[in-house]
Amino acid sequence: MAFRSAVITFPGSNCDRDMADALEKISGSKPASVWHRDADLPEGLDFIALPGGFSYGDYLRSGAMAARSPIMQAVVAAAGRGVPVLGVCNGFQVLTEAGLLPGALMRNAGIRFVCREVMLTVENSQSLFTAGYETGQQIRVPVAHHDGNYFADAATLDRLEGEGRVAFRYAEEVNGSARDIAGVLNEGGNVLGMMPHPERAIEKAHGGTDGRALFESAIKALVGA
């Protein structure tokens, strides 16, 4: 069965083609490209991706304007029906601003934009997105962000940890994130937001392939191997 996915493009998205390329290379099916002004998503989607970039020039707050764009109502509705949604980098910021994930992404603690490869620890290998990894496995994935400093109040952080919703943690100091959180899942486990870019680590030319298993496991779970 063909894998039906969509990549949402906002004005200022700049990783939408990388994301579409990763999804196509790994699933064999070309994702639909959806514009932020569209009110509807294609029918029967298996997977929705919100890419990295600087939607709306990061006006107001990173992801704030995109979270209120027309297509996000459809994304929120789809997520509510259980459709898997992956938000990477700016996509993660959009998911928190849209209320699909708890917390907020603030300016990096060191003020500077961080653009390099970092080591992550896989904290939960039971989710749709992380089943291709082992719990505790360390993977190397690039980051490129200015606002990746994850914040949530202590009660929310405790709940996320207790419910196994911390998907990835930084294995080194990157941006000051609370409890080194790099990626979180929603309550249903079908929405993942993460600052690192798995779509930039899927083939040898990228310098590493540790991001590949994320797409492989999701695609396998959704449409079979």
Added chain:
Amino acid sequence: MKVRVHVSLKNGVLDPQGRAIHHAIEGLGFSGVADVRAGRLFELEVEPGVTDAQLEDIASKLLANMVIENYRIERVA
């Protein structure tokens, strides 16, 4: 009429920008500044019929991110 919405970080939320600004103030040779918190000011030109409840909605649904920020609404005649 003019309405000002002041948005500031909640207590306990670290403010790296405020800290950097604080360092810059000290770098300019000013002493006696204990702390700096950076915020935002929005000036809205609204019709007289716009209610406080509507302004609260605008502030809490868009201008401020209630996870990390507080807001204060000020009607300026």
